Amino acid sequence: MNFSVAEENYIKAIWHLQRYHDDVTTNLLANQLHTRPASVTDMLKKLKTKKLVHYEKYHGFSLTTEGKKIALGVIRRHRLWEFFLSEKLKFDWDEVHEVAEDLEHVSSKKLIDKLDEYLGFPKVDPHGDPIPDNQGKMETSSSICLDQLELNRSAEVSGVGNQSTELLELLKHKNIRIGTKLEIKKRFEFDNSLEIKIRNTPAFTISEQLAKNLLVKHGK
Amino acid sequence: MNFSVAEENYIKAIWHLQRYHDDVTTNLLANQLHTRPASVTDMLKKLKTKKLVHYEKYHGFSLTTEGKKIALGVIRRHRLWEFFLSEKLKFDWDEVHEVAEDLEHVSSKKLIDKLDEYLGFPKVDPHGDPIPDNQGKMETSSSICLDQLELNRSAEVSGVGNQSTELLELLKHKNIRIGTKLEIKKRFEFDNSLEIKIRNTPAFTISEQLAKNLLVKHGK
DNA sequence: AATTAAATTTAGACAAATCTAAAAATTATT
DNA sequence: AATAATTTTTAGATTTGTCTAAATTTAATT
Known part of the structure; x- marks a missing residue:
């Protein structure tokens, strides 16, 4: 389609x-x-x-799944063109986006796959964003520590800093598991505690110590 | 605009x-x-x-003059992309046109001028058609003998085969000059005479001999 | 819980580019 | 030159994507 x-x-x-x-x-x-x-x-x-x-x-x-597939196609085209503009045509870093906004809508699959090959199958665009391959797969952004997550940016818990029963007990009490989606609503300067929001539940705060022991991945 | x-x-x-x-x-x-x-x-x-x-x-x-300028811009983009697709991405000769039909509408001047430079300022596209430079100028197609002009294809008289007074007299009588635009409406097998039409005047015929002494350039 | 504020949707309109069917103008033919 | 045939234009609709203004729904606040 x-x-x-x-x-x-x-x-x-x-x-x-x-x-x-x-x-x-x-x-x-x-x-x-x-x-x-x-x-x-x-x-x-x-x-x-x-x-x-x-x-x-x-x-x-x-x-939907189908919608994501379409999105990844557009993003693949956009980022490949950005790479081309920067690498081959020597555009400045800050000029590529605007032109790629137009080029991304030229949707010949053959064009894009051949361009990809010509460019040597680059993995990331000039901004460091990953380029989906022709199957729509791309390098997933790696996990970061929860206390480095930006405000209001949704993320998914992907790991814990240690396996101590104390930590797990606390997590269980707060209803946080691997896969839990959350965002930081507020950061309190006084003790670096964070107000956390999990979908469909009231907000609550967690300590700096806990935040430092939670790994999250940015959404998607 | x-x-x-x-x-x-x-x-x-x-x-x-x-x-x-x-x-x-x-x-x-x-x-x-x-x-x-x-x-x-x-x-x-x-x-x-x-x-x-x-x-x-x-x-x-x-x-209009302005319209031609726009046209040459689009044609420049189209032919540069055709060259790129063929030369760099190794598209087959017959596949480039369709993709270039889309790419030609991405109108960033900087993109096209940088692409031109990257490609080494090619003079003709893969079909041999001339590529306008960034001023809209391109190799003019060279003159051909009038008797080789296709039927109904308009052309402009660009030169004469010789400078004889006899020839010039005939041309004067028939109102043909350098710059006169004409087309061949019919070719008579019997004596290879040609029925010629000049804009806004009635058609008339010329001999094979005369046709062989007139050089024309295809329109535009 | 009632009211206010904010976000979202509907209703109706518009511009671009296209179409069909009918009317008008031009060209060709007798 | 009158009529027939062809070409071109007009009139009116349609689709896509957008808008404003009004109505509706949800969220926030007192």
Whole structure:
């Protein structure tokens, strides 16, 4: 199936927002795309009928498996072109994005696979962002320590700093497991404690010590 | 100024048709673009208000100087991308056109000038068609003998076979000069005489001998 | 819990580019 | 020169993507 430039831009924008926010909202997306909330609603209805997004009125949305596949295709094209512009045409680091925004919508699969080969199958673009291969697979961003996570950026718990029963007891009490999605809502300077929000539950705070023992991966 | 993909495609198509026909007509263009005559009329009104075409209702049209400039820009992009696809990405000769049809509408001037430089300022594309430089100039196709001109293909007289007074007298009588635009409407097998049409004048025939002494350049 | 505020959706309109069918103009033919 | 045939244009609709303004729903606050 083939998608319009507008559709591809919406899908790509949702994909990017999903990495930072579990629930993508209408206003957020409208702001990202420099468009109006009403336009977002219209487009989302359309993307829903095409089964590219999960979407329930008034309750945000997220990409379906198929939607993610489309997004990764666009992102692959974008990042390969960025690499080309920077590496071959000697564009400055800060000029590549804008041009790649246009090139990414030229959707010949053969073009992109041959470009990939010509460039030597690069793994990351000039900004260090990973380039999906022709199967849509890419280097996953590695885990970071929870206390280094940006405010309001959603992440998924991927590991613990140690295996002590004390730590595990505390985690159990706070209902934190591997796979738990959370974000930091506030950072208290006084003791570096963090206010944490897990979806569908009230916010609560955790100590600096605990934060330093939790590994998280950025969303997606 | 910036033009839509549709506008660029119309301008490019008119440019191509102008090389073969002095007067581009609605049906001709509709056929070239796989669209309907009514759509052509609509778009031409728009291109006229933008001063890209000369156009009088029911009387055909042609590009203005500005229109030609736009056309040459699109053609430059198209042919540079064709060269890139063929030379760098190893596309087959017959695959490049289709992909270049999309790439040609990415209109960053910097992109194209850098691509040109990267490719070593090629003079012709893989089909042998000349690539305009960043000033819109390109190798002019060289003159051919009038008796080798295709039927109904417009051409411009660019030179004469000799300087004899007899020849010049005949040319004067027939109102043919350097710069005269004409096309061959019919070729008579009996004596290889040619029926010639000059714009706005009745058709007339010339002898094989005369045809062999006239040099013409294909239109544009 | 009721009210206010914020976010989201609907309703209706618009511009770009296209189409079909009918009308008008041009060209060709008798 | 009048009529027939062809070409071109107009009129009115359609699709895509967008907008504003009003209505609705959800979330926040007192």
